[in-house]
Amino acid sequence: MTSVVVAGAGSIGSLLAAHLARVAEVTVLTRREEHAATLREQGLRVSGRSDFTARLDATADPAALPADARLAILACKSTGLEPLAARLEGRLPQATVMTIQNGLGAEEIVAAHGSWPLLSAVTFMSGTRHGDAHVEYVLDTATWIGPFRGTSFEDARRVAELVESAGLKAEAFHDLRPAQWSKLVFNATVNGVAALTGLPHDFHFAETERPSDLGHLVRDLVDEGRAVAEAAGVDLHDDPWEMNVLATRRGHRHFPSMLEDVEARRPTELEPINGALVRAARRHGVHVPLHTAVYRLVKAKEAGYS
Amino acid sequence: MTSVVVAGAGSIGSLLAAHLARVAEVTVLTRREEHAATLREQGLRVSGRSDFTARLDATADPAALPADARLAILACKSTGLEPLAARLEGRLPQATVMTIQNGLGAEEIVAAHGSWPLLSAVTFMSGTRHGDAHVEYVLDTATWIGPFRGTSFEDARRVAELVESAGLKAEAFHDLRPAQWSKLVFNATVNGVAALTGLPHDFHFAETERPSDLGHLVRDLVDEGRAVAEAAGVDLHDDPWEMNVLATRRGHRHFPSMLEDVEARRPTELEPINGALVRAARRHGVHVPLHTAVYRLVKAKEAGYS
Numbered sequence: 001m002t003s004v005v006v007a008g009a010g011s012i013g014s015l016l017a018a019h020l021a022r023v024a025e026v027t028v029l030t031r032r033e034e035h036a037a038t039l040r041e042q043g044l045r046v047s048g049r050s051d052f053t054a055r056l057d058a059t060a061d062p063a064a065l066p067a068d069a070r071l072a073i074l075a076c077k078s079t080g081l082e083p084l085a086a087r088l089e090g091r092l093p094q095a096t097v098m099t100i101q102n103g104l105g106a107e108e109i110v111a112a113h114g115s116w117p118l119l120s121a122v123t124f125m126s127g128t129r130h131g132d133a134h135v136e137y138v139l140d141t142a143t144w145i146g147p148f149r150g151t152s153f154e155d156a157r158r159v160a161e162l163v164e165s166a167g168l169k170a171e172a173f174h175d176l177r178p179a180q181w182s183k184l185v186f187n188a189t190v191n192g193v194a195a196l197t198g199l200p201h202d203f204h205f206a207e208t209e210r211p212s213d214l215g216h217l218v219r220d221l222v223d224e225g226r227a228v229a230e231a232a233g234v235d236l237h238d239d240p241w242e243m244n245v246l247a248t249r250r251g252h253r254h255f256p257s258m259l260e261d262v263e264a265r266r267p268t269e270l271e272p273i274n275g276a277l278v279r280a281a282r283r284h285g286v287h288v289p290l291h292t293a294v295y296r297l298v299k300a301k302e303a304g305y306s
Numbered sequence: 307m308t309s310v311v312v313a314g315a316g317s318i319g320s321l322l323a324a325h326l327a328r329v330a331e332v333t334v335l336t337r338r339e340e341h342a343a344t345l346r347e348q349g350l351r352v353s354g355r356s357d358f359t360a361r362l363d364a365t366a367d368p369a370a371l372p373a374d375a376r377l378a379i380l381a382c383k384s385t386g387l388e389p390l391a392a393r394l395e396g397r398l399p400q401a402t403v404m405t406i407q408n409g410l411g412a413e414e415i416v417a418a419h420g421s422w423p424l425l426s427a428v429t430f431m432s433g434t435r436h437g438d439a440h441v442e443y444v445l446d447t448a449t450w451i452g453p454f455r456g457t458s459f460e461d462a463r464r465v466a467e468l469v470e471s472a473g474l475k476a477e478a479f480h481d482l483r484p485a486q487w488s489k490l491v492f493n494a495t496v497n498g499v500a501a502l503t504g505l506p507h508d509f510h511f512a513e514t515e516r517p518s519d520l521g522h523l524v525r526d527l528v529d530e531g532r533a534v535a536e537a538a539g540v541d542l543h544d545d546p547w548e549m550n551v552l553a554t555r556r557g558h559r560h561f562p563s564m565l566e567d568v569e570a571r572r573p574t575e576l577e578p579i580n581g582a583l584v585r586a587a588r589r590h591g592v593h594v595p596l597h598t599a600v601y602r603l604v605k606a607k608e609a610g611y612s
Binding site for chain 1: 499502503504505510517518519520522523526581588595596598599600601602603605606607609610
């Protein structure tokens with residue numbers, strides 16, 4: 001069996017690690033040794049759309065990672081990527097490294113810490129962590145994978161097949177940017193609005209009946225994002241407005257991570273998501289007053305934590 | 307002594323009632339009989355910039371108000387004005403009625419319930435209620451008064467003199483709209499941003515150093531508001547941006563009422579403030595994307611209470 005490292009055991013990392021452990025030798029890199037010990041001793045339970053307990057190895061020490069790992073998935077949040085990449089510097093000599101963070105810029109952060117071949121990914125699946133050794137598989141939507149540096153479509157396809165064989169949904173792309181930007185525009189809009197209103201991603205986000213309805217603002221934000229993508233030469237893979245409408249019809253109240261972060265007064269992914277979009281707009285000379293406002297408002301909200 | 311009714315005993319109503327009780331026969335109209343009883347028995351204590359306990363009459367029954375009252379100040383929040391005016395219908399035959407609510411439209415609401423001569427007021431003073439019978443006088447800034455219907459500048463001047471003789475600051479205006487609109491633009495901006503960010507009105511609102519700074523958004527919102535005033539033919543009495551900068555330098559953390567309202571999950575004054583500004587913009591053909599966004603975001607925040 002091929003050896004795979006999954007670095008970061010939040011909900012996405014846990015879902016990937018547990019499923020991949022059915023078809024590969026998985027080692028999870030955690031931040032806390034206590035977390036690694038729990039995973040080694042109890043395994044990692046998946047409930048929800050899957051139902052099994054995976055046996056896998058885990059460590060909090062990058063030096064203990066298997067030197068023969070062929071794939072390393074960096075599954076931490078954007079806010080944790082820079083320190084994680086630094087911890088991996090000089091390690092995993094045989095691995096292709098795959099990022100899966102929200103927003104833009106993850107690949108560049110990792111590229112600065114080593115010469116690994118790199119794959120990009122965006123994921124639309126979701127889960128809820130119920131503890132260090134238990135994750136609930138909530139949305140069984142796909143993970144999309146594309147080449148970034150020193151990799152080809154074939155490499156992306158092989159990893160997508162591995163993920164599929166593990167029981168998750170995955171698809172390989174020749175160019176991931178159209179999908180990445182669709183999710184960027186979607187996330188900048190939905191996460192920002194949720195963080196400011198305190199609303200989960202519910203029906204309000206698609207309402208456009210009365211002039212006061214929130215859906216108008218969501219659509220205007222999507223339109224601004226679309227203009228930035230166009231100026232950046234990216235032909236969006238999915239319409240973020242349709243993604244929004246579909247998601248609000250799923251019937252369960254999804255709490256965007258930025259809303260959870262501001263409610264817990266944690267640092268948010270504002271910079272790699274909304275900040276990245278606003279900066280791309282400036283670079284390409286696109287006027288995005290609404291995204292700039294949302295960005296400044298969430299930034300100020302974070303400034304108020306102290 | 308002249309007989310004065312103060313309807314509503316929140317912080318502004320309490321400050322007015324207690325001070326006016328030094329120079330007039332004051333009757334406070336409360337919503338709760340228990341509140342009226344406490345005021346009758348204990349009087350109304352003022353601390354902070356004034357320090358005394360006023361003796362005054364109080365009732366929760368509009369029928370018990372003195373028929374010879376010459377002045378009635380409606381000092382409830384905008385959200386309570388319609389039911390209050392309805393309770394006063396057919397009463398106070400000799401009174402001039404003065405509104406003092408935030409935003410626009412208070413005079414019209416009262417005018418629909420009786421033929422009283424009407425005065426408009428805006429107040430910049432502030433207080434903190436510490437209980438039914440105790441209010442702290444915090445900011446000793448002025449109350450501005452102008453004629454509205456069936457009244458003249460002379461009437462406004464007489465009331466301003468009465469308020470001044472009671473130990474508060476007041477000034478009469480020939481036309482109150484320039485002052486009212488300055489406060490409208492200021493309030494729509496500062497209250498909206500505070501409600502969304504969770505920040506009290508502090509230094510962040512005037513910061514314009516980095517592109518991410520909140521002051522840029524505040525200034526853009528003020529500029530939109532200024533354009534609406536101009537289109538409405540109103541020459542602002544004060545520059546709302548300067549009002550903002552000055553207020554953030556006062557050195558005490560002021561919590562705008564809309565922030566307090568959303569934190570307590572109470573209805574806010576969004577409609578008479580931000581809603582009024584957005585509707586005026588539409589009426590006059592002025593594009594106000596940022597105020598429209600703030601309005602929709604706070605509206606959605608309120609929708610999330612349930």
